[in-house]
Amino acid sequence: MPLPKNPYPDLSDAQVREQLQWLETMMTRSKVATWKLHRPSMKMFINSALAELLGQSWQREQSYPFELLVEAMHAECRHSAMAVMQQLWAGDLEHADVIFRVTAAHGQARTIRDTVSVISHDRQGQAEWLTGVWIDMTDTVMAHHRLERIASTVPGVIYQFSMYPDGRMCFPYASAGIKAIYGVDADVVSTDGSAVFDAIHPADRERVRSSIQQSAESLQPWFCEYRIVRGEQTRWVAGNAMPELDAEGVYHWFGQIVDTTLDKQRELELEESRITLKRAQEIAELGYWKANFATGELYWSDKIYDIFGLDKDTVKPSISLFQQAVHPDDLALVLASEQQAKKFGTHDVVHRIIRPDGSVRWVHELADYNQYIHEDILIGTVRDITEQKIYEQELERLSITDELTGVYNRRYFMQQLEQLVVRFTPSTQAVVAIFDIDYFKQINDNYGHAEGDAVLRRLAQFMQQQLRPGDIFARTGGEEFGLLLHRTNAADAKRRLNAIRILVNELEFVPSTGTEQPYRVSATIGLTNVHVDDDKDSVLYRADHALYFGKNKGRNCVIWADDEADADVV
Ligand SMILES: Nc1nc2c(ncn2[C@@H]2O[C@H](COP(=O)(O)OP(=O)(O)OP(=O)(O)O)[C@@H](O)[C@H]2O)c(=O)[nH]1
CATH class of the missing domain: 3.30.450.20 (PAS domain)
Structure with missing residues (x-):
């Protein structure tokens, strides 16, 4: 052979x-x-x-x-x-x-x-x-088989990705999942990985490349979330891998890529509703909070930090921090409302808070106590209603103020008188008086209506200054004023009002024209004390009667009226 x-x-x-x-x-x-x-x-x-x-x-x-x-x-x-x-x-x-x-x-x-x-x-x-x-090759084939079996139980694709110094990239190993994610076969990309990169959404491609580059430079784990375009479909994937650099200068990453489309959709939807809610809360000036009374923990949305004038980065909210911010006069009200909520489910309270700079804000809190959650939790909103409150207070002030003189008006006087007679008890002492400027018509006639107004203004302010805190003084008609003197007996009231009458008569008025001589004014005051069986009309009737009597008697006097006698000149 x-x-x-x-x-x-x-x-x-x-x-x-x-x-x-x-x-x-x-x-x-x-x-x-x-x-x-x-x-x-x-x-x-x-x-x-x-x-x-x-x-x-x-x-x-x-x-x-x-x-x-x-x-x-x-x-x-x-x-x-x-x-x-x-x-x-x-x-x-x-x-x-x-x-x-x-x-x-x-x-x-x-x-x-x-x-x-x-x-x-x-x-x-x-x-x-x-x-x-x-x-x-038995061991190699077995190892490969084992890897394939394991890979088939892992979501997405597990792979080895290699990047050569000349820029070539490939996937020496990719589990079968690569087909489902990228639509390419593992053996196609085993020598040239470009098909995988071609599948990446054009808007994300550069970001993916630079994240790989960064991971190579730092040898830190690679993580990237990006989109893949497959026909009409766009899917989200997330990849993470550990890099390694071999002796030939080739980088190898070993990792996994999973389809996160559903998670991403949920995340995007959640983010969208979070932004919408945040925007809605901003528009409504609404903050959102959650208080756990068992632990004392409190969560605040960003808006609440603004309302309370606190810095989100340095302040950690808690129930005690909130209570410290509540205006001391309103704390009992707030705590009572919280207790009510535990019984009836709803916490609805308007109160004041004091900011660190000392400014006071009004807030409206609305919350629900969820009895189905076994924890002691109240979830609610807070709205800064300071502007609204100021506006309301201003409206309230205007509704009880006389426009010309700035003192209380007839409506307020009648309300207070009503309250006084309704709550009146035998031990209460109160006097009601009517103060009427004498011959006021002549002032208008002699110096003009504007001068008459000026006299009304000055007299109202002067009277206001003469009274004690708690006394109520109101303009009840053209040149007529009403007085409610609390905790005062007849003798004291007569003495005080007579002193005021004298002071009024001593005031000197200079006509605004400047050409006329100064003049003085006088007033007649009718007064009465309040009785247990009085209503407001009966009180006013007596005071008015006394005033009428005083006018008839020649004016510039204080007249006391009681049930029996018609009047008593002071
Ligand atoms: N300037 C001015 N005058 C007013 C106002 N309201 C009422 N008057 C005037 O006050 C005068 C009241 O006149 P009378 O009721 O006759 O009373 P009087 O002149 O003060 O006389 P006696 O009360 O009897 O002393 C009228 O001329 C009204 O026009 C007001 O707001 N401004």
């Missing part, structure tokens, strides 16, 4: 034999299985490692039928393996890697990569001598 031609013409046959010996020893030791086949005779020579693997006894130079090898192959691999062999025999291929499974000695199934080379050809160009080296 002709041996293959010596491929090393510089060496003697003996040297070649020696080299072969050495090679064979090395291969046997390292358990590399090899075979060589003389194609024309189909005689096969195998090394001891292959003989051992196939469960054959071995002798140097013993030939074996090639069938031995073919029979060891698993039936499902045989056809494709032999097809490659045929191409090698025909001289169509010089080298080929053939992968097949064999049943080795002791019935063990092994996966083999047989690297076959044609060593020599016959005159027709067909293979004459061929050789093969078996590499046992």
